[in-house]
Amino acid sequence: MQTPNRDGDGYLADMSDWTPEIGRAMAEADGFELDEKKWEQILKAREFYEEFGTVPPIRKFARHIGIDQKEIFDLWMTGPMKPITKYGGMPKPTGCV
Numbered sequence: 001m002q003t004p005n006r007d008g009d010g011y012l013a014d015m016s017d018w019t020p021e022i023g024r025a026m027a028e029a030d031g032f033e034l035d036e037k038k039w040e041q042i043l044k045a046r047e048f049y050e051e052f053g054t055v056p057p058i059r060k061f062a063r064h065i066g067i068d069q070k071e072i073f074d075l076w077m078t079g080p081m082k083p084i085t086k087y088g089g090m091p092k093p094t095g096c097v
Helices: 020-029 036-052 058-065 069-076 081-087
Strands: none
Touching: 020 081, 036 058, 036 069, 036 081, 058 069, 058 081
């Protein structure tokens, strides 16, 4: 699958292009493995974004999904909000991620 245009950081140029298939194809093109736990967190972040109109900071996201923040970091092995938002078709997170 060909992915839509992305900016220099790999985020969709047009967020309305996002579909679950596009998100998975973007991760595959980047060599980033998305297991079911990661995908579930991406979908929960999208739900948060759609409800509140903003990307949640990691602390708020951890509380929102009822998981310890350390567990989220351990799963993603990096700052989790960047790949969560990138492959979830959301805007780049702001602040400390």
